[in-house]
Amino acid sequence: MRSTPDALIGQGVACIDTPAACIDLDAMERNIARMADFARRHQMRWRPHAKMHKSAAIALLLEQAGACGHCVQKTSEAEALATGGVRNLLISNEVIAPHKLLRVAQLAAELAARGGRLGLVVDSLEGITRLADAMGAAGSDAGIDVLVEIDVGQGRCGAAPGPEAVALALAIAAHPRLKFAGLHAYQGSAQHLRSVAERRAAIAHAVQAASATRASIEATGLPVPLITGAGTGTMVHEATSGVYGELQAGSFLFMDADYAANERDAAQPAFEHALLIKTQVISVRANHAVCDAGHKSHAIDSGLPLVHGLPPGRALRYANGGDEHGILHAEGPETRLPALGDMLWLIPGHCDPTVNLHDHLIGVRGGLEHGVVERLIRVDARGAVT
Structure with missing residues (x-):
């Protein structure tokens, strides 16, 4: 049975369905x-x-x-x-x-x-x-x-x-x-x-x-x-x-992947990536994996997302797979591809139009690995383009 978004409150991040726009x-x-x-x-x-x-x-x-x-x-x-x-x-x-x-x-x-x-x-x-x-x-x-x-x-x-x-x-x-x-x-x-x-x-x-x-x-x-x-x-x-x-x-x-490409000015505060798309690996082939977050869940006008938070030796490159899919490639010859069912976090290329794709943002407290859903934040002006 489908659960309402409110039912997520108090649950761990593992319970968040994918793809989903989340706020750290x-x-x-x-x-x-x-x-x-x-x-x-x-x-x-x-x-x-x-x-x-x-x-x-x-x-x-x-x-x-x-x-x-x-x-x-x-x-x-x-x-x-x-x-x-x-x-x-x-x-x-x-x-x-x-x-x-x-x-x-x-x-x-x-x-x-x-x-x-x-x-x-x-x-x-x-x-x-x-x-x-x-x-x-x-x-x-x-x-x-x-x-x-x-x-x-x-x-x-x-x-x-x-x-x-x-x-x-x-x-x-x-x-x-x-x-x-x-x-x-x-x-x-x-x-x-x-x-x-x-x-x-x-x-x-x-x-x-x-x-x-x-x-x-x-x-x-x-x-x-x-x-x-x-x-x-x-x-x-x-x-x-x-x-x-x-x-x-x-x-x-929130920051985004495009801002991450800027040379940082030491006089400016160090802002963190706080808007992320949770996604799941749904297919694995010999040379790539596929996740369920395509450009219907994150904007690509300013470039493709970055895969967030992977440990050394596991860096992945996201490639455009269309509306519903993202293609994940190993960044180096020693990198292992993720396994079927693995959960990953993406930093969108452009935060503004990414937010406009979602009815609500899922607020997570305590980190993306072991955090808990604390609140849902309604995107009140979603689709407000007039």
Whole structure:
């Protein structure tokens, strides 16, 4: 008979069916403590990105540790987390559709009524006008924090630093229902530049662009309250820049195989892998083994997973076997392949879209070998892509 997920609580890790997304709770909590300490020591606000974990329970846990709020990328993510009790949210992405902006306006009013606040980033005059119209249509005087997104090197969204961004800031300030709240200056493409030197150089350019744009806006008499940005790969540079006031790093919580490929910066905390996929070996051939975790259980957009926690002499390489299978190869001629029925743990290539594949995350306390299932964490914003 099928058991409910709740029946796992109190059971050992051997009882977790495969494939399953699991959190090493001890490692996650150490990551949170290190991040909170880093933000305190650098006197930085800390607004982690919830698009990574998509869980209201985890967001509230991070707030208990000192986070001032959370970033999301989608309106529906903000709605899901707000329903779960999160009150301070920034949609760090452009929203243009009028019907969606009406949802933004309604959520801003709901959060304000609960003592919270909603923010949104913009990169066009049309986006500002449409947002102001939606706030008016909603009939709310709650207001909304609006930040100008500037392109500091990613080449995705964002107004050009300088005069274009200045015009947008002034346009926001002209609308009574909109509050100009600062600049959003996130350099996403720098997060996985492999060397410390490359990441430092990329953020030096971002810092210069953000600083110059702030100076240009303030020359008009309009204060720039905040510059926000930074990710797990570069946050040490934004934190020591003297320009950024808020960090948006999110992947530090779980880490993934792609981050493991970065050269570590000694000035940055050593974060641990806390999100893992439990999988079982279901077939063994002469030259490879097959596990039951294919790319329906973990994302491969940033590369294939690593096999975690094997002792010396047993290293395995994961190869893509399709939707439901992973192919395991011995890394060296002396390595033994796993046996039929063996359980293994995979570090996903990219944590964010991996989480979005699962309804809940299984929280394990006491380690992956002898630990016990302590809690189930609902992925509240799974599939929240609008």
